[in-house]
Amino acid sequence: xxxxxxxxxxxxxxxxxxxxxxxxxxxxxxxxxxxxxxxxxxxxxxxxxxxxxxxxxxxxxxxxxxxxxxxxxxxxxxxxxxxxxxxxxxxxxxxxxxxxxxxxxxxxxxxxxxxxxxxxxxxxxxxxxxxxxxxxxxxxxxxxxxxxxxxxxxxxxxxxxxxxxxxxxxxxxxxxxxxxxxxxxxxxxxxxxxxxxxxxxxxxxxxxxxxxxxxxxxxxxxxxxxxxxxxxxxxxxxxxxxxxxxxx
Numbered sequence: 601x602x603x604x605x606x607x608x609x610x611x612x613x614x615x616x617x618x619x620x621x622x623x624x625x626x627x628x629x630x631x632x633x634x635x636x637x638x639x640x641x642x643x644x645x646x647x648x649x650x651x652x653x654x655x656x657x658x659x660x661x662x663x664x665x666x667x668x669x670x671x672x673x674x675x676x677x678x679x680x681x682x683x684x685x686x687x688x689x690x691x692x693x694x695x696x697x698x699x700x701x702x703x704x705x706x707x708x709x710x711x712x713x714x715x716x717x718x719x720x721x722x723x724x725x726x727x728x729x730x731x732x733x734x735x736x737x738x739x740x741x742x743x744x745x746x747x748x749x750x751x752x753x754x755x756x757x758x759x760x761x762x763x764x765x766x767x768x769x770x771x772x773x774x775x776x777x778x779x780x781x782x783x784x785x786x787x788x789x790x791x792x793x794x795x796x797x798x799x800x801x802x803x804x805x806x807x808x809x810x811x812x813x814x815x816x817x818x819x820x821x822x823x824x825x826x827x828x829x830x831x832x833x834x835x836x837x838x839x840x841x842x843x844x845x846x847x848x
Contacts, residue, residue, distance in 0.1 A: 625719030625763045632818050633687035634836035648838050660739035660784050684803045688725035688733055708770040713821040721764050734764045766810035781805050811828035
């Protein structure tokens, strides 16, 4: 993967030579959330305050991967897949470990913008038609059952899936429009803890549409070529905080 490029003299370059600009799935989401924060980070190296890592979520993610890999090695469907009557088994591909690596992921060089787009998937299934199915793991703890993705923040999850679908298609893979979220909801109504969490695990289908991705890449390119810092998003908590401080 290319090194992180620097912005000099109107172009991104390193050592005097133009290099592909690494653009992760999460940075694309940052642009959609607030172009100003994206510009400050990507072009001026002014970063938002870092957040604490979600270590419990990461633990669930790791355990799910290990569990589904057991069935991948055997070439059979996981019991959850069978219970939901899904036509799929965990896919076997020599690049899967690389695609799961957050520093590598599935990559595609978008020549018109000189962007190297990448994103790390959680899992990949395959149906009987040979189509690859993007799968994303989610972990949370809510009192109510999670049966559909109808909250405002769920739009980010859907875009995440669609970028992964776009990346795989750009790499020449046959990808199903139907993706799945394996959603783990920790139960908190048990009377005792006993050193263990119990989860309600559900599979939620989602039919993705990645037609928006390329248009956003050109918007990002235009943003980075500008010498003007974009106006903040009215919904950006970080920018609103800065403005509030200025007024005090």
